[in-house]
Every structure is written in C-alpha cells, then in structure tokens.
Amino acid sequence: MKKVTEGLKAIAETVALCRPEVISAYPITPQTHIVEELSVIVANGKLKCEFINVESEFAAASVVLGASVAGVRAYSATSSQGLLLMAEVLFNMAGMRLPVVITDANRAVSAPINIWNDWQDTLAIRDAGLIHLFAEDNQEACDMHLQAFKIAEDHEVMLPVMVNLDGFILTHAFDPIEFPEQALVDKYLPKYVPMEKLDVKNPLSFGLMGGPDRYLETRYAMAETMKTCPAVIRKAAQDFNKMFGRNYGELIEEYKMEDAEIVLVSMGSIISSMKDVADDLRAAGKKVGVLKIRCYRPFPVQDVIKSLCGKKKAIILEKALSIGGVGILTADIKAALYGQKNVPEISDFILGLGGRDIRISDIKAIVALAEKANLKGEFYGLDPKLVEEMDK
Amino acid sequence: MSTVKVFNAGHTACSGCGLSLAARLVMEAAGPNVIVSNSTGCLEVFTTRSPQTAWGVPWVHSLFENSGALATGIVAALKMQGKENEARVMAFGGDGSTADIGFGIISGMWERGDDVLYVCFDNEAYMNTGIQRSGLTPFLGATSTSPAGSVTGGNQKQKKNIPMIAAAHGVKYVATACVGYQRDLQNKIKKALAIKGPKYVQILATCPLGWGNDSSLTIQMGKLAVETGLFPLFEVEEGKITNVMNVAKPKPVEEYLKLQTRFRHIVKNPEEVAKVQAIADANFKRYTKDKVLF
Ligand SMILES: Cc1ncc(C[n+]2csc(CCOP(=O)(O)OP(=O)(O)O)c2C)c(N)n1
Numbered sequence: 001m002k003k004v005t006e007g008l009k010a011i012a013e014t015v016a017l018c019r020p021e022v023i024s025a026y027p028i029t030p031q032t033h034i035v036e037e038l039s040v041i042v043a044n045g046k047l048k049c050e051f052i053n054v055e056s057e058f059a060a061a062s063v064v065l066g067a068s069v070a071g072v073r074a075y076s077a078t079s080s081q082g083l084l085l086m087a088e089v090l091f092n093m094a095g096m097r098l099p100v101v102i103t104d105a106n107r108a109v110s111a112p113i114n115i116w117n118d119w120q121d122t123l124a125i126r127d128a129g130l131i132h133l134f135a136e137d138n139q140e141a142c143d144m145h146l147q148a149f150k151i152a153e154d155h156e157v158m159l160p161v162m163v164n165l166d167g168f169i170l171t172h173a174f175d176p177i178e179f180p181e182q183a184l185v186d187k188y189l190p191k192y193v194p195m196e197k198l199d200v201k202n203p204l205s206f207g208l209m210g211g212p213d214r215y216l217e218t219r220y221a222m223a224e225t226m227k228t229c230p231a232v233i234r235k236a237a238q239d240f241n242k243m244f245g246r247n248y249g250e251l252i253e254e255y256k257m258e259d260a261e262i263v264l265v266s267m268g269s270i271i272s273s274m275k276d277v278a279d280d281l282r283a284a285g286k287k288v289g290v291l292k293i294r295c296y297r298p299f300p301v302q303d304v305i306k307s308l309c310g311k312k313k314a315i316i317l318e319k320a321l322s323i324g325g326v327g328i329l330t331a332d333i334k335a336a337l338y339g340q341k342n343v344p345e346i347s348d349f350i351l352g353l354g355g356r357d358i359r360i361s362d363i364k365a366i367v368a369l370a371e372k373a374n375l376k377g378e379f380y381g382l383d384p385k386l387v388e389e390m391d392k
Numbered sequence: 393m394s395t396v397k398v399f400n401a402g403h404t405a406c407s408g409c410g411l412s413l414a415a416r417l418v419m420e421a422a423g424p425n426v427i428v429s430n431s432t433g434c435l436e437v438f439t440t441r442s443p444q445t446a447w448g449v450p451w452v453h454s455l456f457e458n459s460g461a462l463a464t465g466i467v468a469a470l471k472m473q474g475k476e477n478e479a480r481v482m483a484f485g486g487d488g489s490t491a492d493i494g495f496g497i498i499s500g501m502w503e504r505g506d507d508v509l510y511v512c513f514d515n516e517a518y519m520n521t522g523i524q525r526s527g528l529t530p531f532l533g534a535t536s537t538s539p540a541g542s543v544t545g546g547n548q549k550q551k552k553n554i555p556m557i558a559a560a561h562g563v564k565y566v567a568t569a570c571v572g573y574q575r576d577l578q579n580k581i582k583k584a585l586a587i588k589g590p591k592y593v594q595i596l597a598t599c600p601l602g603w604g605n606d607s608s609l610t611i612q613m614g615k616l617a618v619e620t621g622l623f624p625l626f627e628v629e630e631g632k633i634t635n636v637m638n639v640a641k642p643k644p645v646e647e648y649l650k651l652q653t654r655f656r657h658i659v660k661n662p663e664e665v666a667k668v669q670a671i672a673d674a675n676f677k678r679y680t681k682d683k684v685l686f
C-alpha cells in the first residue's frame with residue numbers, strides 16, 4: 001500500500017529498512033529531514049543502530065568511515081556545503097574501498113549562498129571514486145538506496161555509493177510511496193559481510209602510506225572496478241525489479257528512443273518533465289526521445305554510445321558547469337562519443353542553477369532553439385536586465 | 393613478553409626519535425587488545441609504507457585531522473557487533489593534528505563522551521612536513537614558520553593548554569607524560585585504558601631533528617623539560633588535579649634551552665630567557681595536587 005510521504009522522510013524510512021548499524025550526519029538544507037527522521041526512528045527503538053551526533057559533516061563522514069573499517073554497514077547524508085566539507089574524507093573512503101552509502105540532496109554551492117537545487121555539489125566531487133546514482137522521482141530515490149547498499153557492499157565493488165536527488169524538487173515533495181516489506185528488504189540486502197576489518201583476532205593495518213611504487217596500481221584498481229561494476233549495478237536493478245516489481249532502467253533509462261531523431265539527455269528530476277515534453281512534441285509530429293543518465297559514475301560510455309549514435313540531434317540539459325570549462329555532463333557525453341560513427345549533433349544548455357524553475361515550456365523552447373542552431377554551453381533563461389546590472 | 397609484538401622494529405624513524413619511543417611504550421602498556429586510529433604525521437609515515445607495517449594491533453589511518461572521529465565510529469561499530477569488551481580504542485595524533493587542524497573533531501569526541509583514549513604525541517611542531525609551528529610549539533621556539541628573525545625571534549605564542557581544555561570538557565582522565573619518565577608514562581596509559589569514557593594523555597616526545605638537540609639526549613631532554621617546569625607532569629581526574637610529578641629542585645630553564653638549536657637565538661639574551669623562566673615558574677604554581685579545576 002502506498003503512503004503519501006515527504007521525499008526525505010521516505011528516504012529515512014527506507015534507509016532504516018536497510019538496517020545500517022552506524023549513522024552519522026549533520027543538518028543542512030535540504031537534507032536535514034533525513035538526519036532528523038533517522039534520529040527519531042533510532043530514538044523510538046525502531047532501528048537498532050548507533051546514531052552519532054557530530055559537530056560537522058567532516059566528522060560525520062569520518063565517523064562512518066571509522067565504523068565501516070570496523071566492519072559494519074554505515075550511512076550518512078548531506079548536501080552542498082556539507083558535501084564539500086566532506087570532500088577530503090570521501091576521496092579517502094573510496095581509496096580505502098569502504099562501502100558507505102551517502103545521500104546527497106543536490107543543492108547549489110556558495111557564493112552566493114543558495115539553498116536551492118542544482119548539481120554543482122555532487123559533480124564537484126565526481127572524481128573522488130564514489131559511484132554516483134541519480135534518482136528521477138522519490139520512489140526511485142527510495143528504491144535506489146537498497147540498490148546502493150547492495151552495489152557498494154558487493155565484494156567485486158567495495159566502493160562508496162552516493163544517491164543523488166534534486167533538492168526541494170524531490171526532497172520536499174509529497175508523493176505516494178510504496179515501502180518495501182522488511183522481510184523482502186532483508187532478502188534483497190542481507191547483512192553486510194566485510195572482506196577485512198579492524199579485529200584484534202586478526203590485526204591488520206588499514207590506510208597505509210602508498211609510495212610512488214604502489215599508488216599508481218591502487219588507483220588503477222579503482223578505475224578497473226569502475227569498469228567492471230556496471231555488471232553489478234545492472235544486476236542490482238534487475239534483481240530489484242524481480243523482487244519488488246519496479247524498474248527504472250539500469251545505468252541509463254531510455255524513453256521513446258526507438259525511432260527518436262531528437263534526444264533530450266539529462267539526469268535527475270528534470271527527466272520527468274522531459275518525458276512529458278517528448279510526449280507533447282510527438283503528438284505534434286516530432287520524433288523526440290529521452291535518455292536518462294541514472295548512473296553518472298561510472299559513466300555509462302557504452303550505453304550512451306548505443307543510445308545516441310545514429311540519432312540526429314542530442315540536446316543536453318545541465319544543472320551545473322565547470323566554470324571556465326564546459327558543461328560537466330556534456331564533457332562526459334562528448335568524450336564517450338568521440339571517434340564513434342553517426343554521432344548526433346550536440347547542443348548543450350546550462351539552466352536551472354540555484355533552483356531557477358525549469359518548466360515544460362522552457363524545455364520546449366530549448367528544443368526549438370537547438371533545432372535552429374547547434375548551441376554550445378548556452379545559458380538558458382538568463383534575465384537580460386540582471387546580466388547587464390552585474391556587468392557593471 | 394608475548395611473541396606477537398604490538399609495535400615492531402624496522403620502522404623508519406630518525407635516530408633518537410622520542411615519538412617512536414613514546415609510541416612503543418604506549419603500545420606495550422596497552423597490549424594487544426586495542427584498536428588504534430592514527431592521524432597523518434611522522435608516526436603514521438615512519439610505521440607504514442604499503443605493504444609494510446610496524447603495527448601488531450588493528451590499526452587504521454585516514455587523514456591528518458580525523459583520528460578522533462574514526463575512533464568514535466570504531467567504538468560504535470564494536471558496540472553494534474557486541475564486541476565492546478573485546479578491544480579498547482585509542483586515537484593517536486601529533487600536536488598539530490590535536491591542537492590545530494583536528495581540534496574541533498577532538499572536542500566533538502570529548503563532548504559526546506566516547507570511550508576513547510586519545511593520545512597526543514607532542515613533539516612541538518609539524519615535524520612530518522619539516523618543523524613548522526603548531527599550537528603546541530613552545531614560546532620563542534624557532535621553527536621553519538616561526539623563525540628566529542631579526543625582528544621577531546621564534547614562536548610568539550605560548551603552548552595551547554590542551555590538557556586544561558580537555559579537563560574543561562569533562563574528560564574523565566587527563567594526564568601529561570614524557571619519554572623521560574617511562575614507567576610513569578606506561579602507568580598513565582594503563583590507568584587511562586581502565587576507565588570508561590573519554591581520556592586524554594599528552595606525551596612530550598623529543599625530536600632531535602626538529603629541536604636541534606643531540607640524538608643521544610632523547611631521555612634527558614624529556615627529563616629536563618619536566619625538571620625545569622616547562623612541561624609539568626600531572627593527572628586530572630574528574631576535574632581535580634590528583635597527582636603532580638614532584639620536582640624537588642627545579643632546574644633553571646637555561647639548562648634545557650641551551651641544548652637545543654631552536655632556542656639558540658635566545659640563550660644569550662637574559663631578558664628572553666627570563667620570559668621563558670617565568671612560564672616555568674608559573675607552571676609550578678599552577679599545577680598543584682588536589683587543586684579543583686572544574
Ligand atoms: C588537510 C591536511 N593539511 C596538511 C597536511 C600536511 N601535513 C601532514 S602531516 C602534517 C604535520 C603533522 O604534524 P603533527 O600533527 O604535529 O605530527 P608530527 O609529524 O609532528 O608527529 C602536515 C601539515 C595534510 N596531510 N592534510
């Protein structure tokens with residue numbers, strides 16, 4: 001039975017079903033309700049877990065890192081400034097191959113300080129070595145957490161996984177959510193079995209210095225895991241579908257792509273609007289499809305090639321950019337397509353930063369713009385008056 | 393002695409390193425049933441280089457400033473595994489890690505009251521990166537970032553008083569120790585490990601390279617730091633000073649200063665030496681047995 005629940009609370013309830021043994025997180029909008037709700041769940045004895053209040057996100061990430069090396073399932077959640085404060089720990093956690101799951105309520109990064117949605121926070125740490133998953137809606141965000149633990153803890157993977165969902169657009173939206181049954185969750189996600197842990201009966205050292213003679217191979221091993229883990233990610237999605245009957249695609253999801261000529265490409269909640277736009281434009285005779293990037297790291301290069309090559313036009317919608325460079329998702333897609341045959345024309349747009357609304361009409365306007373010319377790194381929706389004012 | 397050593401030889405510390413001696417003493421006092429979380433610094437660097445390790449107990453290093461938070465996570469994990477009685481948890485940090493970059497983390501750990509013995513190995517500067525000043529560098533001590541210049545000579549600040557800050561947090565057991573007094577050091581570690589809750593031990597560890605003393609003087613330097621009053625040895629339990637190492641005949645600070653190149657710029661300047669002497673004199677008055685601090 002579905003229960004109408006706020007996105008963050010739904011995630012907290014779902015995370016509790018995953019039975020993490022140590023949770024540590026720090027409040028920051030728009031993530032805060034997760035840490036609040038989990039503290040309530042633990043305080044009411046509904047989840048047997050050590051809930052650790054800390055003084056910063058840096059500490060939260062370090063606490064779950066410590067718990068994970070000691071051999072238990074550990075979870076944290078954050079957003080924006082908090083994620084950046086965690087950054088040093090996250091690189092370390094990935095390098096130490098610790099399967100922590102972290103939720104990021106995607107939010108813009110200061111300055112100017114802004115609590116609203118874009119992807120700048122998570123993409124700033126895309127090179128840390130975490131697996132990055134993006135949810136389209138709250139049901140997927142919830143379900144993705146079960147998959148996240150399963151992927152992270154797979155002995156072929158052993159990397160932290162970050163579940164991303166758009167701040168406010170998803171986090172604070174009330175949706176009817178189907179919560180899985182505990183018994184089924186336990187079946188899908190059995191108790192975490194570490195490969196090695198801090199243990200007086202088998203005293204091992206972790207986090208050793210690695211010199212020039214060893215560091216390269218350590219990083220190579222991570223890169224190799226990123227190449228092989230798509231199989232695990234796919235299986236996690238397939239097994240989930242079998243057990244719970246919900247399917248969101250694997251590394252990508254394709255919508256009306258078979259005969260599509262124009263493809264809208266993006267990640268996260270904007271995908272829902274893009275699907276509506278595809279429907280509308282198809283009714284008007286335009287063959288539009290949608291490519292959803294569900295797994296951003298590892299980047300699904302083969303899936304993207306298969307999906308986009310042979311199409312006429314790809315239009316990438318980005319809610320972040322590498323300032324001084326190009327759109328971040330665009331760079332990944334172009335890199336994937338380089339040297340392939342029948343590569344589509346690519347237009348990419350930067351929009352929605354800091355929570356600026358993106359309406360169906362905006363996406364349609366973008367399609368119209370891209371049909372006229374190939375636009376690169378085009379900021380969409382700028383207020384000309386403000387641009388002029390800031391120019392002074 | 394057991395056949396499995398808790399802290400093995402063959403590591404790469406400098407000759408006369410007070411830190412490696414202190415670490416061995418701590419580990420031998422602690423025994424095998426401990427888990428150590430170690431911050432970045434000399435100790436981590438000279439004891440590990442993948443795939444080698446000097447540690448015979450479960451040991452983890454993550455970053456420069458988070459050994460305290462790691463320890464919290466480890467304690468929580470042990471509790472969830474029903475193993476809280478199987479191992480005691482210790483967090484190690486240098487003076488820079490403890491007093492500077494990791495200070496917030498440690499304050500958080502103390503406030504939570506986590507069952508961790510935090511040991512600060514105080515060699516009075518960032519030695520691993522080449523002798524830069526820390527919050528625990530002594531007054532007027534020259535380092536590579538508080539040099540003996542022609543206008544300012546050495547570190548212009550006094551040592552941050554971490555033991556008192558720890559005591560103010562309600563840390564159950566706070567103690568200072570030093571490589572010059574080895575049995576005392578080991579007794580304090582044993583005592584600390586027997587207590588549930590947060591504990592803090594700060595160990596002065598001679599660094600011949602950083603202090604510029606002869607590497608044969610490791611122990612003497614420790615003794616002199618205590619005998620001059622510059623590094624008083626005491627214990628604080630539940631907010632009260634319960635023990636102070638008695639110095640029957642305090643030695644003038646000059647005897648300590650003159651053996652180290654980091655004080656070379658002041659030893660011939662009586663005015664500057666007097667300022668250091670004043671700190672030592674004040675210490676003798678400040679740390680007295682049975683004094684209630686908090
Ligand atoms: C965030 C961060 N900043 C700086 C460094 C560089 N660093 C490594 S160890 C160290 C100094 C360590 O000093 P201390 O804690 O006193 O330990 P010691 O080496 O003196 O024993 C510094 C500055 C680092 N590793 N991480």
Ligand SMILES: [Mg+2]
Pocket residue numbers: 486487488513514515516517518519520526
């Ligand atoms: Mg130091």
